[in-house]
Amino acid sequence: MKKILLFAKHGQLGHELQRTLAPLGEVIAMDHPEVDFTNPDQICERIHEMKPACLINPAAYTAVDKAESEQELAYMINRDAVDALAKTAAELRIPFIHYSTDYVYDGRKGSPYVETDAANPLNVYGKSKLEGDLAVLDAGGAGLILRTSWVYSMRQGGFVTKVLQWAREQEVMRVVDDQVSGPTSARLLAEVTALILAKAGDDPYSWLGEKAGVYHCAGGGSCSRYEWAKAVLDLDPHKEEQIVRVIERAKSSEFPVPAERPMISVLNNDKLAHTFGLRLPPWDAGLALTIGD
Ligand SMILES: NC(=O)c1ccc[n+]([C@@H]2O[C@H](COP(=O)([O-])OP(=O)(O)OC[C@H]3O[C@@H](n4cnc5c(N)ncnc54)[C@H](OP(=O)(O)O)[C@@H]3O)[C@@H](O)[C@H]2O)c1
16 A cells, blocks of 8 residues: 655644545655754655655644744744755655645735735745745746645634634624635535545656646635634524524734734645546535534
């Protein structure tokens, strides 16, 4: 069986990838401290020893606000480690699937972003992720960058589980309605990843090498965080536990945070659909499929 090396197995996406990749080979799933992206040499040594058939990297420094004060760490994990992995993958002819973010854009375009639009990140997280993307492209191997937005799962800590919790604690809930993007189910993103690999056939390096580059891969359509929260509460399988009576629209400026966010960062997924024949369902359909888990 071919070996698939997966990082960040405890992350939102990594957790789902463990399941979706399982039918494709022997998934060797790791997280830190077993692998530490602040020590890329150690990881590259393991890749040399293991020689996996494929490398999947959902690991990232994702604390958007904290990154403003932990720049060095964010760049180490999101740029330097990715650069080392991508170079090692290219050297050993291993296909490399990596994930990026809508936060590489400034949100001022006014319509959905396509992959050829100029990036202009507004915060350290977005800048460090963009540099990681450029490192993957520069490495010149079979590197696929799936750029996604507002990733959620039913594991604790993300937006969806927070909304469900707030609804059980607050009678009046205020949610921003000026940030707009496409909520993306981690499970469906993991399924798209596995479906891409399943299409790659016997020579995945050449097949993916011809298609190397950035692909937008987000929940279809768009909504504001307010609309997203409302949909979460409508789909809540235990509505009887909610005490929330009113959900009010708020502005981002009412909740000052260290990192500036793009306001409208909707991604156009057509390139993925044309190249691989795959498309994530509309965000609300994806939510309905996920929330009952
Ligand atoms: N979440 C979103 O809304 C969102 C939106 C757009 C794009 N993305 C991108 O999608 C991908 C997956 O995101 P996610 O939501 O699954 O993120 P996540 O849940 O925060 O998972 C990130 C993973 O990276 C691991 N990690 C952090 N520092 C590490 C280090 N020094 N060494 C090794 N592993 C380390 C984390 O481990 P610990 O938990 O132990 O720290 C965690 O398992 C990332 O590339 C992210 O940039 C996410």
